[in-house]
């Protein structure tokens with residue numbers, strides 16, 4: 001049986017950190033997605049994202065795609081199947097619109113974790129450390145929207161507060177032991 005875990009939430013809440021932890025410690029395979037955003041320092045094409053131009057982006061077949069903070073992001077069935085070739089447990093990081101689309105479309109065993117941080121100033125500080133244009137990113141309408149779990153995902157997602165990493169690890173262990 002194939003399983004897919006969707007991780008969603010606003011920018012900077014720790015989605016990628018949690019995904020990396022699941023890959024390193026729980027045998028998950030990461031589903032790579034495509035974006036027209038420029039790579040950040042340390043990000044590598046084909047490892048973190050498939051980095052695309054506006055024209056190369058549309059050469060792929062997407063299950064869903066969105067515009068987030070003026071850039072395009074999309075995920076394909078091929079990407080998902082590639083992950084499932086090496087592990088029955090795949091993990092993908094999406095915005096909440098993408099998570100809602102997966103809820104409608106994906107028939108495999110699907111779980112969703114909505115990640116949040118209880119203080120917006122903590123979030124801003126974390127983003128500041130990660131990005132140069134952090135304030136603008138958090139101010140984007142999509143990041144602001146994803147600061148709250150949308151009603152359509154409320155009963156579908158486990159809500160995980162990622163304030164203290166040691167606590168987050170315990171919550172993850174508990175959720176994955178079920």
Ligand SMILES: Nc1nc2c(ncn2[C@@H]2O[C@H](COP(=O)(O)OP(=O)(O)O)[C@@H](O)[C@H]2O)c(=O)[nH]1
Pocket residue numbers: 008009010011012015016033034037064065066068073074075093094095096097098099137
């Ligand atoms: N719907 C959708 N969202 C995506 C996809 N790939 C990434 N995202 C989301 O796009 C948003 C922006 O991602 P990113 O540029 O890495 O910024 P960050 O959230 O600030 O780390 C995040 O909410 C990601 O989860 C995708 O293929 N589809």
Ligand SMILES: Nc1ncnc2c1ncn2[C@@H]1O[C@H](COP(=O)(O)OP(=O)(O)O)[C@@H](O)[C@H]1O
Pocket residue numbers: 009010011012013014015016017018126127129130162163164165168
């Ligand atoms: N529990 C935590 N405590 C402190 N810093 C954290 C925690 N979780 C993540 N971070 C840091 O916050 C920043 C944003 O995390 P990241 O995983 O990139 O977020 P997202 O993928 O949701 O945008 C990174 O610098 C990361 O190392």
